[in-house]
Amino acid sequence: MMGNVVSVLSGKGGVGKSIISLNLATALAKSNYQTLLIDCNLSAPSLNLMLGKIFPEVHLNQYLKGLALERDIVYVHPSGLKVIFNSGEEVPDKQFVLKLPVLIDSLKAYFDYMILDTSPSLAQDTQVAISCSNFSVGVSEPTVNSLVNTLRVLKFSESNQNKVLGLILNKMGFLDPEISIKALKEISDYKILGEIAFSNQIQKSELLKHPLVYLYRNHKLSQDFFRISQFLLGEKYEEMLEKNNKKGHFYKNLGLIFKLKTKNESPEKRDLSRNF
8 A cells, every 4th residue: 555645534523533633643663664654634734733833833724825836845754754844824726735735746655655634524625535545544522412423524525536545443432421342333334443542641731742653652542653654554463573673683693783764765855855
């Protein structure tokens, strides 16, 4: 599944979709895949707030309005994740929104994965993001209302030739009443990729302005995100660990310090982005 674009979707706001997008993308980056995360919510972006870039110097809206080049709007997080922020200062009209597919298409050559964090429901910018994707992942709270709304968006995505990889249930253990996995399967035919428990560590990572996966690599929730990321890679998390461990033993036997190199990195790619 290399070089593909994955839109992360939800049927309503407040389900934690951006947190899921951020940590899923960071897990891919820390698995040594060139990964770009784009905030495609043009009216109410949140990735800039989560990563401490309240007022990003350059952002997606500027590119869409012809005020910045693509190479100027890509930031590099210390984890290796590349990010394109949005400001939400003003919503571009239709002619600007139509430039999003041009941007995504031109950046595909630089990245193994592009993760699109979208607006909730089927806003115009979400529909454009879906049109740029070939895969989709749904995020829902464990309630009937949230699930049904997310399923509606996933069905729209599927009708636009996207392959739906499955659903991520967020805030498990926090909301009451919740629906059981058994009841969920009766409502949806989509695979459940993972269940993310409600945790104060996620709130703490937001306060510290870094992804949970980056701050707390060995936390159970981080491991959950790594497991979910493997569905995008087409392999199981345990298989990836075993494969990396074998590589590590190989380098150690040669007397070298083991360090995975970023795949397909080139000077052109490094020049593309800005540091945090």
